[in-house]
Amino acid sequence: MSSIAVDSAERTPSPQIELIAEPMSYHSTEWGFFSVVSRHPEKGMLQKSYPLRLLSEVLSAVPRDRDTYVSQAEFTKPNRRVVNLARVGLLFVDIDPGPITHLDGDQWAMRCLIACQDEGVPAPSLIVFSGRGVHMKWLLDRPLPRAAVMRWNHAQKCLVKRFEHIGADAGARDASRVLRLQGTINEKNLKRCEVVWEDRDPRDGELVRHSFDTLFDELVEVPRHIYDAQRDAEQKAREERQKRRESFTLIRGGKYGLRRLGDRQLAWDRLEDLRSLASMRANNIEGQRMLFLFWSTNFLALAQPTKANSLHYEARSLAKEIAPGWTYKDCDLGTTFRRATAYAQGEQIEFNGRKYPPLYTPRNDTLIQALQITPEEQKKLKTIISKEEAAWRHAERERQRRRLAGMAERSEYLESMAATTEERRKAVLELRGKGLSQRAIAKELGLSKTRVVQLLEGLKEGGQ
Template sequence: MRPPHQLSLITEPSFYHGVSEAAYIALLARQEDGGMRQQSFRVALLDKVIQAAPRDRDCYLSQAQFMRPNRRAVNLYSLPLLFCDLDPVSRHHMPPEEWRRAVLMVCKDEGIPPPSLIVYSGRGVHLKWILTTPLPRAALPRWNFAQKKLGERFQHIGSDPQARDASRVLRLEHTVNTKTGQRCEVIWVTDGGDGMPIRYPFDVIFDEVAPLAREELAEERKKRIAGKAGKPPRWHDKPSLKVVKGGRHGLKLINFQELAWHRLEDLRTLATMRAAQVGGPDPLEGQRMLFLFWSLNFMALSHAVKPASFWKEAQALAASLAPGWNYDRSELSTVYHKTKAYFQGEVVDFGGRKLPPLYTPRNATLIERFGITDDEQRKLRTILSQTEARRRDAERKRDMRRKAGAQDRQAYEATAQHRREVARELRAEGLSYRKIAETLGVSVGEAHRLLK
């Protein structure tokens, strides 16, 4: 017969991991021999898996969902919550009640909405803000930014800066922390009014933790664009590069990260399109390292991969490009060392501008390197030629005019032709120009023009 603690009902993950047949989550459990074993399973099987999980040892669950049975950032599917991992700032043990009071006091002092859940991990606590709607993978840079700012607000009471990434696993409710012998338990629930934990729109949390509100960020961007009239000369007129140790990128980094992430998504879309067109056992032969190199560069720029996880992410990405591919790691050594420099805070001083040490190519460079055709560009989001960008801009403006009630040229010509025919019929009946104008709802001058 199973011990009583094995029968405790685990419900906490079901509050944020909704049922999905497309997504996976990962469970890590300590084995009898002391090692850790990871298993991935579809979210739809969540209830069965967590009830079968061992409760008398360390057991962890991924907080994000993934497209494949592998919790690497390259396989990210969605982000259902924001979280913060707190550990005691000293060796002094804090009971759950003290943790709860400390966390809620910080939330009140900092103006942050209280967490949906506070989970005691057996030593520290996990704070979780469940989102109204899970964020798609495209929003990872903004999610990372919010995670960082949340952690900074709780830093003085033990926020762990290394436990903020999308691949993170946190202890599972009702399992034992073998380091302390304490059980992991939910110690606080902020009621959403329906007996369930409260859910927050992502924008609400983001605007609370970001240094500037969204409207102010937009205003700052307008000022930067307006100030580009006095921008420095072109690259061939600038001084040579030099590395500056310990630099910081500031608030502009969030837009920079978003662009890098979207370029990564474009490269994955391009690889999928070409694989479908070519077919065969190795559709990307001759291009695999090109895709792998630049994808890892953009993953690092977007903070989706860090030096500690670089080679594991490289392995997962290589497997998605060509299963079983044994690539040459030496060909990635340059981008790996640049990633290390990037996360150590180094910047490149380039004509008075602070740039990251990783590669930041122009669209024209990527189009040339990958040989991207006009038809392929139409299915991409950010890697576009000036011609494609102008075409999209013209299309957007046409849509805006159409939504505002304006007719396209063909519809306008058809309407004008109809009015001319009606005007002629009325004139043949002997009506005056004024009467024709009143009947058609136009001015007298317009009636004259229709009858010319």
């Protein structure tokens, strides 16, 4: 790997004609949207989202003489709400300089690289000087889909923690984050945002990209398999405690052979199930809109992919998705927003000597009854399913496992046994016709005398 520090003398040409290429290293031209936030001289900060296919055109036209930011992830709709996340192609850390504002871009790059060595973290693919601090970015070899956002969040949390001692901003690590755009001016000190360090492969000159699984193993304090085992053990202990509860219980994975899930991952998957269910009922959801929005917002708050103070923005996006053209009042979800804030602050509710989160953690049966989810609809869901559906899926997985192991299906096994029994009956009848005793027949065929008697009685019952 070669480390390329961009010479400061080469960064002085007019920003109005230099190509902005940095976002193209982690944004694709596939379907989806990205967002640009820019400061307007009179209207303040304005945001606009664009299709990814227009990425190069937008980057060539954005204002560069003012504070301008670009989303780091990609979205399914023209906003940057985490509920509309499509994919994310990097990990990043935003270094806030605090009182240390005298360092230039090259000095910051050196400080970050030394910190990477000290922490045992691979060097970032890019280091971008923001005019005050820097953004460290680790490009991924393939983008992660929305389904992996909980693992991505955990990796981000661990990554930021590694660089706390040099000013990593713990509040700037969510998937909806925007970071200052290369080539634009930081209006606080009129310095230009620019790439100050790149890690390129000497074989082809391309930016180095990392495997997310490899980074995850390096960032999390314990290896992946130990991390998963510890999580499963903690989950099992929680399930045992759940059995003794006398109030609301959150049914978690693990029963009927289902994959055990962490609380946040389960909440996220429940949110995805509710969105799928709302999509199935798109033409018949008129009387259930608020119910869907309430539970969706509740599970989003439990998953915590974004800050609690942004929850009302996410709820608006969910409302538009559940019922296009529908608007609601924030006060309708006021209790949920307050509970989400309390949950984010670590507050708990004590009931019957036990502590619970301030948000709602319903049983599967509660959700199925409240939303009247049919067995046919459950077949298309991931976690909000009845015990009967869970048992059926477990049986189906066992059938698949037996097939892969080369084991016969029960019907095939019974058919084979029936054929074997019929062959033995014919042999017993043939030897009996030759005058052999039951004991002699048993010895000849390698059977017990009892089995020979059973076969002969079967022949009698059959009228032979």
